[in-house]
């Protein structure tokens with residue numbers, strides 16, 4: 001029987017990524033290899049422009065590497081195009097963006113149910129599951145509010161609920177506390193860590209925030225697209 005507890009959920013092997021062409025070509029990631037096991041968390045730390053978002057986008061299968069392999073929950077995505085990867089994104093990955101990326105004309109409930117609608121679940125299950133995650137992020141009383149009528153922290157909770165609703169193996173969060181005051185940011189981090197623990201979700205986030213660095217021991221430093229790792233995540 002495979003050892004599920006120790007299996008690797010998020011893996012990059014010798015990954016490089018370029019942007020642009022000709023003289024303007026930039027090597028955003030340079031031969032990067034990382035792996036994070038089921039139920040573990042890791043934080044990417046590095047200066048602006050070092051490649052944190054690029055790395056998360058590749059793990060999230062919302063962009064493609066130029067060289068190397070991206071392996072998500074044992075599935076090598078390398079030979080597949082972004083369209084072909086849509087089911088894997090829906091099934092296995094929840095992405096929390098720095099700027100929340102909620103759809104402004106939809107309520108909190110409607111934003112959260114979207115991934116389940118795309119997966120074709122029936123209304124009964126959707127209602128049950130959306131209410132369940134609303135409870136986890138303590139937003140039942142805001143479910144009919146639009147994003148513009150919510151605070152930054154509440155919007156980020158909606159974004160986390162949307163990332164969580166499909167029971168992903170992997171949650172990726174790009175500077176999830178950066179647009180929040182320090183108290184709200186700390187609450188959001190605790191929520192992510194609690195949810196990770198509760199369901200053995202793998203969590204990879206990027207952050208400059210000292211609160212995050214104090215709480216997550218697997219630190220992946222990134223500089224000019226190259227990584228070095230504090231605590232081994234292999």
Ligand SMILES: Nc1ncnc2c1ncn2[C@@H]1O[C@H](COP(=O)(O)OP(=O)(O)OP(=O)(O)O)[C@@H](O)[C@H]1O
Nearest residue numbers: 019020026028046047048049050051052053054055
């Ligand atoms: N779509 C793009 N087109 C061209 N260059 C890009 C693109 N996205 C990122 N880059 C470049 O790739 C490098 C890595 O960018 P990335 O956004 O991954 O950095 P980051 O560490 O997330 O920075 P920040 O902390 O400011 O969010 C930078 O030099 C950036 O200018």
Ligand SMILES: [Mg+2]
Nearest residue numbers: 052053054174
């Ligand atoms: Mg970034």
